[in-house]
Amino acid sequence: MVGLMAWVSGIVFGLGIILSGMVNPAIVLAFLDITDRWDASLIGVMAGAVAVSSIAFTMAKKQKKSYLGEYIQIPSVTKIDTRLILGGIVFGIGWGIAGICPGPALVLVGSGNQEAIIFLIAMLLGMGIFEAVQQKYQ
Amino acid sequence: MHINYLDLLPWQAVAGGLAIGSAVTILLLFNGRIAGISGIIGGLFRLQKGDIGWRIAFILGLVLSVTIWKIFFALPEIRIETSHWMLLLAGLLVGYGTRLGSGCTSGHGVCGLSRGSIRSFAATVIFMLTAMLTVYVVRHVIIS
Numbered sequence: 001m002v003g004l005m006a007w008v009s010g011i012v013f014g015l016g017i018i019l020s021g022m023v024n025p026a027i028v029l030a031f032l033d034i035t036d037r038w039d040a041s042l043i044g045v046m047a048g049a050v051a052v053s054s055i056a057f058t059m060a061k062k063q064k065k066s067y068l069g070e071y072i073q074i075p076s077v078t079k080i081d082t083r084l085i086l087g088g089i090v091f092g093i094g095w096g097i098a099g100i101c102p103g104p105a106l107v108l109v110g111s112g113n114q115e116a117i118i119f120l121i122a123m124l125l126g127m128g129i130f131e132a133v134q135q136k137y138q
Numbered sequence: 139m140h141i142n143y144l145d146l147l148p149w150q151a152v153a154g155g156l157a158i159g160s161a162v163t164i165l166l167l168f169n170g171r172i173a174g175i176s177g178i179i180g181g182l183f184r185l186q187k188g189d190i191g192w193r194i195a196f197i198l199g200l201v202l203s204v205t206i207w208k209i210f211f212a213l214p215e216i217r218i219e220t221s222h223w224m225l226l227l228a229g230l231l232v233g234y235g236t237r238l239g240s241g242c243t244s245g246h247g248v249c250g251l252s253r254g255s256i257r258s259f260a261a262t263v264i265f266m267l268t269a270m271l272t273v274y275v276v277r278h279v280i281i282s
Contacts, residue, residue, distance in 0.1 A: 006192040009169070010202075012158075013158055014206075020157075021151060026219075033273045033274070041148050048154065049158040049159040049162065052155075053163060068170075080260045088260075094228040100218075101232065102176045103175040103243065105229075106197060109201060111204040118222055122226045122233065124233060126233020127236075129230075
C-alpha cells in the first residue's frame, strides 16, 4: 500500500507539472527572465500548490502516524547554514542554465525527450558525486 | 525569434499547482513523507533497507504521468534549445546543488513554504534569485 500511494502521488505530481507548464523549460526560463516580457504565471503554480499543501501539513502535525501507520517524517532542521546557501546557489545556476529542476526532468524523460535524458544522467551523476564526497569526509 | 508564452493560461498554472499540492498531500498523509523530489531520488544513493520501494514507486509515477496525460490530452510541443554541453553542466549543478542544499523546488519551495519553514523560505529565495540572475547573464550578457 505504501508503494501504491507513493506511485499515485508521483502520477498526480507529474500531471500537475505538465498542466502547470513547468514541464516546458521555455516557460520556466520565461518566468526566470524578469527583464524580458516577464511571464509570471508560474507564481500561480506555487500559490495553488501551497494552498493545498499547507492544509495537509496542518493536518499532519496533529497526527502521530500516517493513514497507513507510517511515521510522519517532517524535517526538524531550522539552521540556515553555509551548506544550505551554497547548495541553493549551485542549484540556482543549474536551474537558470537549462530551466529544468528535478521533477520536470523525470517527466520530460517520460515523454521520451532526448535532451532531458542527458540532463537526467548528469543530474544523477551530480548527486552521486555529492554522496561520494560526503562519505569521504564523514 | 518570437515565442508566444501567453499560450499558457493562468488558470492552468493554478490548476497544475493544485494537482501538485494534492500529490504532496497524498504522500504526506498516507506515507508520512515529504514530496521533495531531489530528496526522494537522492535517498536511493544510500540504499537503506525498507526505504527504497516507495521512492522507486514515486519516481515511476512521475515518469509514467506523461503516458497517462496523453490518453486524455495532447502533450504540448517541448523543444529544449540548450546545447548538450550546457545541459550536462546544468544537470551536474542541479544534482549536486539540490543535495548540498537538501532540497529543490518541491522540497524547499512547495513543501517548505507550506509548513512555514524559514530555512526553506531562505533556500527558495536563494535559488530563485540565483536562477533569475543566471538567466539574465546567459540571455542578456553572454548572448546579446
